Amino acid sequence: MINKKKKRVGIFSLTCDEGCSIYLIEIFNKKLFDWLKKMDLVYFLSIRDKREIKNLDIALVEGVVTSEKDKEYLKKIRSNSKILIAMGSCAINTMPSGQRNNFNTKQLGEIKDHLKKYNFLQRALALKEVVKVDNEIIGCPINEKIFIKVFEKYLKI
Numbered sequence: 608m609i610n611k612k613k614k615r616v617g618i619f620s621l622t623c624d625e626g627c628s629i630y631l632i633e634i635f636n637k638k639l640f641d642w643l644k645k646m647d648l649v650y651f652l653s654i655r656d657k658r659e660i661k662n663l664d665i666a667l668v669e670g671v672v673t674s675e676k677d678k679e680y681l682k683k684i685r686s687n688s689k690i691l692i693a694m695g696s697c698a699i700n701t702m703p704s705g706q707r708n709n710f711n712t713k714q715l716g717e718i719k720d721h722l723k724k725y726n727f728l729q730r731a732l733a734l735k736e737v738v739k740v741d742n743e744i745i746g747c748p749i750n751e752k753i754f755i756k757v758f759e760k761y762l763k764i
């Protein structure tokens with residue numbers, strides 16, 4: 608039997624410039640009406656102020672994990688989502704938002720107090736270093752064609 612229930616989709620930003628989700632709004636300009644036949648956009652703070660993270664079919668996450676708070680937020684998203692997709696190179700491999708991972712000893716010394724003050728982790732982490740990731744969409748920002756291909760695959764499940 609075909610499941611006609613709409614997918615519950617959430618879009619989340621960890622530490623980054625939010626460029627991937629901004630670019631996603633550009634993609635929505637072309638595709639959203641079509642996609643809304645198959646999904647409910649239940650969490651996306653850039654366009655609606657509703658904060659419940661619960662029973663998601665698809666979570667799209669951008670940015671890097673830089674603090675314990677980010678870690679807990681990501682774990683909560685994971686435990687409430689059937690599919691979790693890393694959006695963009697920050698989420699996949701920490702760059703460019705996690706460029707402090709490549710700092711030399713002198714540069715690390717310069718930011719040491721800031722890391723402590725703001726309770727940051729010693730290294731910025733990619734999503735897959737903290738939780739299971741089901742798929743990745745490359746690009747900085749995300750590649751439009753790949754995003755559409757991957758996202759529509761999960762919308763049809």
Ligand code: SF4
Nearest residue numbers: 626627695696697747
């Ligand atoms: S991958 Fe690029 S566009 Fe996306 S959040 Fe990171 S810096 Fe911004």
